[in-house]
Amino acid sequence: MKDLSALRSDFPILQREVNGVPLVYLDSAATTQKPQSVLDAMDNYYKRHNANVHRGAHTLAGEATEDYEGARSKVAAFIGTSAAQVAFSRGATTSINHIAYGWGLNHLKEGDRIVVSISEHHANLVPWQIITRYTGAELIYLELDDDFIIDTSDLESVVDDRVKIIAFGGMSNVTGAIGPVEPLVEAAASVGAITVLDGAQLVPHAPVSADDLGVDFMAFSSHKMLGPTGIGALWGRPERLEEMEPTEGGGEMINIVERDHSTWAPVPHKFEAGTPPIAEAVGFGAAVDYLSAVGMDVVAQHERDITAFALERLSEVPDLTVYGPKDITKRGGAVSFSLADIHPHDLATIVDQDGVAIRAGHHCARPLMKYLEVPATARASFYLYNTPHEVDVLIEALFKARKVFGLG
Amino acid sequence: MAQLDELYREVILDHYRNPRRRGSLTGDHLHADGNNPSCGDEFAIDVIVEDGVITDAAMQGQGCSISQASGSMMMDVIVGMSVADVADLTRKFKIMMTIEEGEDPVDPDRPGAALGDLEALQGVRKFPVRIKCADLAWATLEDALSQPVD
Numbered sequence: 384m385k386d387l388s389a390l391r392s393d394f395p396i397l398q399r400e401v402n403g404v405p406l407v408y409l410d411s412a413a414t415t416q417k418p419q420s421v422l423d424a425m426d427n428y429y430k431r432h433n434a435n436v437h438r439g440a441h442t443l444a445g446e447a448t449e450d451y452e453g454a455r456s457k458v459a460a461f462i463g464t465s466a467a468q469v470a471f472s473r474g475a476t477t478s479i480n481h482i483a484y485g486w487g488l489n490h491l492k493e494g495d496r497i498v499v500s501i502s503e504h505h506a507n508l509v510p511w512q513i514i515t516r517y518t519g520a521e522l523i524y525l526e527l528d529d530d531f532i533i534d535t536s537d538l539e540s541v542v543d544d545r546v547k548i549i550a551f552g553g554m555s556n557v558t559g560a561i562g563p564v565e566p567l568v569e570a571a572a573s574v575g576a577i578t579v580l581d582g583a584q585l586v587p588h589a590p591v592s593a594d595d596l597g598v599d600f601m602a603f604s605s606h607k608m609l610g611p612t613g614i615g616a617l618w619g620r621p622e623r624l625e626e627m628e629p630t631e632g633g634g635e636m637i638n639i640v641e642r643d644h645s646t647w648a649p650v651p652h653k654f655e656a657g658t659p660p661i662a663e664a665v666g667f668g669a670a671v672d673y674l675s676a677v678g679m680d681v682v683a684q685h686e687r688d689i690t691a692f693a694l695e696r697l698s699e700v701p702d703l704t705v706y707g708p709k710d711i712t713k714r715g716g717a718v719s720f721s722l723a724d725i726h727p728h729d730l731a732t733i734v735d736q737d738g739v740a741i742r743a744g745h746h747c748a749r750p751l752m753k754y755l756e757v758p759a760t761a762r763a764s765f766y767l768y769n770t771p772h773e774v775d776v777l778i779e780a781l782f783k784a785r786k787v788f789g790l791g
Numbered sequence: 792m793a794q795l796d797e798l799y800r801e802v803i804l805d806h807y808r809n810p811r812r813r814g815s816l817t818g819d820h821l822h823a824d825g826n827n828p829s830c831g832d833e834f835a836i837d838v839i840v841e842d843g844v845i846t847d848a849a850m851q852g853q854g855c856s857i858s859q860a861s862g863s864m865m866m867d868v869i870v871g872m873s874v875a876d877v878a879d880l881t882r883k884f885k886i887m888m889t890i891e892e893g894e895d896p897v898d899p900d901r902p903g904a905a906l907g908d909l910e911a912l913q914g915v916r917k918f919p920v921r922i923k924c925a926d927l928a929w930a931t932l933e934d935a936l937s938q939p940v941d
Contacts, residue, residue, distance in 0.1 A: 730853035744830045759831035
């Protein structure tokens with residue numbers, strides 16, 4: 384395993400103690416920690432370049448616009464696409480809502496079908512549920528195979544010409560399972576349906592080339608990839624973005640405003656109403672710079688290595704069940720598990736005493752919990768700044784949890 | 792480990808593994824559901840009230856040891872109590888859990904005198920994130936009891 388532990392000193396919060404012991408942060412699937420360079424970029428923006436964007440004729444306005452559009456170009460380059468195809472939003476959830484209301488409402492009618500997977504995060508479920516109520520379309524669920532991966536073995540029986548949208552996660556925040564992208568893109572193409580990729584976990588954890596994936600839309604969030612909260616991106620194929628209506632009207636997204644109608648600004652500004660979160664965009668750009676400097680291949684390999692080590696050590700703990708693929712090439716660093724009859728909530732409290740931050744609950748995927756027939760799971764999720772030692776601390780804490788619950 | 796020992800005392804683990812009055816009631820009864828969406832704790836509580844007294848109660852639920860133990864301890868005491876006394880006990884419990892303001896009902900020299908097994912939940916006060924787990928059953932019971940009687 385390449386030693387990335389030197390990176391840790393770039394992240395101020397990782398030097399913290401909790402409950403008198405070093406923080407072992409294993410909750411990056413929920414949100415990631417921020418390197419100093421991201422914090423400095425946002426601070427520097429407010430100290431030196433802050434002004435409103437796009438409209439001003441003064442120097443500061445020009446600098447702010449350059450910073451904002453420069454961030455857009457960085458994010459676009461990071462996912463191998465052009466800046467015109469990247470609209471900033473509040474995050475992946477907002478982006479998917481924009482697609483559902485801006486594209487879905489105009490392209491769905493009674494009897495049409497939207498296909499999602501049972502492992503979707505609520506962000507890639509609830510907007511589609513809402514849209515089916517407005518349009519009379521139906522929501523159909525793909526189930527998982529024995530490896531917890533979206534089952535694409537019999538797509539022809541599900542994907543017929545009633546299907547207009549296939550929406551799926553690039554990487555599950557619960558099981559860690561990746562896609563699979565290709566079969567779903569092919570199935571959609573065969574019936575003229577579009578694909579919407581929830582990239583909230585995929586983009587931070589694997590090298591992605593949006594133009595090559597074959598999907599029509601993709602959504603991802605800055606705070607899941609070392610950037611600030613409050614900003615994310617909506618990517619689309621040019622023709623899809625043209626077909627999409629804006630869901631928010633206001634300043635910045637218009638061209639000409641008359642009394643009785645307005646014309647829209649070109650894509651992507653068409654989807655960015657109001658003053659944008661400029662400092663956050665700058666932070667997002669700095670986050671992308673950081674990841675690019677490390678190299679996404681290195682990030683992905685480190686995550687595979689440490690997740691493989693975690694899975695190995697977790698297998699030493701009796702009565703522990705992992706809900707996700709065992710094959711390390713088919714998964715990312717989100718590892719959901721249960722331990723005996725100890726409720727995940729109790730597990731999280733106990734390991735927290737040893738500084739270990741894991742998540743417990745539904746992980747915003749309640750239908751998946753019901754499908755897996757568990758009330759909730761615990762989840763440890765790994766990223767570039769986690770170390771093998773931190774895995775050891777987690778395992779020891781799990782053995783302690785067994786003792787607390789009288790399991791020896 | 793001392794704090795964890797306080798939180799997960801034997802009596803709590805006992806109630807978690809052997810919840811009292813597990814099940815549901817038939818016939819005319821009051822019912823309420825409660826849940827904590829952020830963590831997955833759930834309750835379904837049935838009670839029968841006759842002449843202002845709880846004559847039967849049952850509980851179904853799933854969730855963390857704190858929520859389920861609190862619910863089980865509650866079930867252990869309320870049958871035979873008047874609705875007014877249950878309201879009084881609820882208030883004492885909420886004060887003990889720092890959910891409401893008031894004089895701490897627990898007497899350190901006479902453990903168990905004020906709130907019985909429930910006093911084992913005092914350790915939860917050191918884990919503020921978990922207080923709403925302990926409260927869920929009580930909030931659900933309040934819901935059930937506040938329904939209008941036909």
